[in-house]
Amino acid sequence: MSNFIAIPAGSYVIMNAKTHTYLNVLNFQAVPGDIVNSVGNHLGNDIWNVASIESGGVTIQSFGTGAFLSFDPSNKADSPAGSVVTSNSIYAWSLQQNTAVPYAWNIVDKSTGQALAVQNDSVANGAQVLEEDNNVANSGRAWFFIAKEPIPGTN
Template identity: 70%
Template sequence: MSITIPTGSYVIMNAKTCTYLNVFYSHPVPADIVNSVGNNLGNDIWNVANTESRGVTIQSYGTGGFLSFDQLDRSDTPAGSVVTSNSIYPWSLQQNTAVPYAWKCTGKALAVVDNSAANGAQVIEDDNMNHTSRAWLFIAKEKS
C-alpha cells in the first residue's frame, strides 16, 4: 500500500538510529547523503511534494538538490549511491511492518550503514524493506 505524505517541509528521522537524513556538509549537487544527529539547519530539512504517479519528490531545503539514487556512482555500494541531483527523482513510500513509514524505490529501501547512530554515517539503498532501520519517520517542520 502506498502512503501519502502531505506536501510540506520535514525532518526525516531513521526509526532505529533516531538520526536525521542529511546533505553532507550542505555540498552542492551531487552531494552525498548521510545521517545526522540533527543540526536544525537547511541540510537536515526536506521539502516533500506529491507527484502525479502517487509518489513523492524529496528536495533539500538548504541546497535545492533532489534526493536521488545514482546507479553510476558506485562509491557507496556496488549498486550505486544515494546522492542529491538537479533532476526530480520520484520515490514511492511503502508501509514497513516494523514502523509506519519506509521508502521504497525499485524494490529497495534507504538504510544507515551498520545501523550507526554516528554523525555522518553513510545512507545507502538496501534490499531488506521490513526492518526498523529501514523505516523513516516524516516529522513536520514548524515554520519559524
C-alpha cells in the same frame, strides 16, 4: 487497498526509527551531494520538502540546497550498487508503511525497488545512507516524517 501511501506535502525532518538520526545532505554539498545521517544540526540540510508527483509517489527535496534526493547507479562511491545523492532532476520515491514501527515509512526508490537505510544501522554522525532490500518488517528501513517549519537563514 495499497500499502504505498503519501504524506501531506510540506517540510519535514526525516528520522530513522532505529538510529534516531536524520537524513542529511553532507555539508550542504552541491549536486551530487552525499546523503548521510546526522545527529541533528537544526539547519536546512536536515530539512526536506516532500510533495506528491503526478506519476505516483513523492519527490524529496533538500530545503538547504534545493536539490532532489536521488540514487545514482553509476556513482559507486558508497556501494557497488550505486550512491544515494542529490540531483538537479526530480526523482520518484514511494512511501511504504513499515510493519515493525507504527507511523513510520520505508522510503522506496521507484526505479530500483530498494529502500533507504543507514549503513550498518550506525548512530555515528555522518554515517552513509544506502539503498538496501525493501524489508517492511525491518526497523532499520523505517523513517519518521516530522513536520518542521523552516527558519529563514538556516540554509
